Amino acid sequence: MTLITDVRLRRTLDSRGNPTVEADVLTESGGFGRAAAPSGASTGEYEAVERPPSEAIAAAREHAVPRLVGEAYAGNQREVDAVLRGADGTDDFSEIGANSAVAISMAAAKAGADVLGAPLFQHLGGTFRGENFPIPLGNVVGGGEHAADATDIQEFLAAPVGAPSVEDAVFANAAVHETVADLLEERDIPCGKGDEGAWAPSIDDAEAFEIVDEAVSLVAEEVGFDIEFGLDVAAAEMYDAESGTYEYSDGSRDTDEQIEYIADLVDEYDLVYVEDPLDENDYDAFAELTNRVGDETLVCGDDLFVTNTDRLREGIDRGAANSILIKPNQIGTLTDAFDAIELAIENGYDPVVSHRSGETEDTTIAHLAVATDAPFIKTGAVGGERTAKLNELIRIADDAT
Numbered sequence: 001m002t003l004i005t006d007v008r009l010r011r012t013l014d015s016r017g018n019p020t021v022e023a024d025v026l027t028e029s030g031g032f033g034r035a036a037a038p039s040g041a042s043t044g045e046y047e048a049v050e051r052p053p054s055e056a057i058a059a060a061r062e063h064a065v066p067r068l069v070g071e072a073y074a075g076n077q078r079e080v081d082a083v084l085r086g087a088d089g090t091d092d093f094s095e096i097g098a099n100s101a102v103a104i105s106m107a108a109a110k111a112g113a114d115v116l117g118a119p120l121f122q123h124l125g126g127t128f129r130g131e132n133f134p135i136p137l138g139n140v141v142g143g144g145e146h147a148a149d150a151t152d153i154q155e156f157l158a159a160p161v162g163a164p165s166v167e168d169a170v171f172a173n174a175a176v177h178e179t180v181a182d183l184l185e186e187r188d189i190p191c192g193k194g195d196e197g198a199w200a201p202s203i204d205d206a207e208a209f210e211i212v213d214e215a216v217s218l219v220a221e222e223v224g225f226d227i228e229f230g231l232d233v234a235a236a237e238m239y240d241a242e243s244g245t246y247e248y249s250d251g252s253r254d255t256d257e258q259i260e261y262i263a264d265l266v267d268e269y270d271l272v273y274v275e276d277p278l279d280e281n282d283y284d285a286f287a288e289l290t291n292r293v294g295d296e297t298l299v300c301g302d303d304l305f306v307t308n309t310d311r312l313r314e315g316i317d318r319g320a321a322n323s324i325l326i327k328p329n330q331i332g333t334l335t336d337a338f339d340a341i342e343l344a345i346e347n348g349y350d351p352v353v354s355h356r357s358g359e360t361e362d363t364t365i366a367h368l369a370v371a372t373d374a375p376f377i378k379t380g381a382v383g384g385e386r387t388a389k390l391n392e393l394i395r396i397a398d399d400a401t
Ligand SMILES: C=C(OP(=O)(O)O)C(=O)O
Pocket: 039, 040, 041, 042, 043, 044, 145, 232, 234, 302, 354, 355, 356, 357, 358
């Protein structure tokens, strides 16, 4: 019944106004799934390859579609994803593009769920999925590669760790976002927004810490539960391999100084989450920082692990980080993302399912997070392509109770 009868691919717009790949998967018994690929700006060196959408679509039509139509079953996700890998024939999806691969993979999952008449999270997670909902990490101030002339640190993320429900958590993050705007206004700091909808003021990181710290405290007091915050440093973007230093607007830090700096920030602001605090090639420095602050905070590898089980295994062996960011398009298929989540959980690493800075209305990651019982999801705080996922989480929670 879930035999794939058609795969349609087209170019659509992402949230940055760039073209992306959208896929429709149709099945024999009338199942339908549609999904679109997101796109990163601060991409990791070891990510699967995103090809220009028109090239990715042409290559997928030539190599993948004929092997799927009339051949593979949308209800069998591992089979669909194995066909995608086989049709591509490379390690990094450089033939059909990880953007075509992930769009087809996610659309097939939705078509499989549609045939069953089950919500996607149920199809992906099965009867024995967990009962928990992820805590959303909401980007409220940012810069780096996501906004010009703003903070060096890419993302300041509200973390409503004490929220009694996913709905309360989502609204708390939006309230922190709004409170940040009030505090900026009080200080006469004009600002626009970055790619993910976070405020992107032209201030230094020290001032951003003050403002976000105050905003989370004010909102926590108002809502009556604990809200902390965390960071995506995206340190690979500021690392200069030649000099071995991290380049900030106000000077450089060598690796030891960077470790010291991050450890001090964790202590000073009780950070609950620190993503990519060090360069993507420096497992040793990640291990050293994890050793120092890993009991107090999540040290998360995004560019470090790129949702890749080989890189995660290396991290586990070396004690680098205690958390992994999961971005399906970094690796190309839902199967690969699932395997990375399972490997993480088996080894005590917290998976954090994540959006990209260039997004679409697609809500697959909300279902993936619930299906796998991931403790966190990072998908912004405001903005249509971000609220698409946040509102889907609220709907899933509503349906599940
Ligand atoms: C979401 C992120 O940004 P991008 O999609 O640009 O990699 C990130 O770095 O975690």
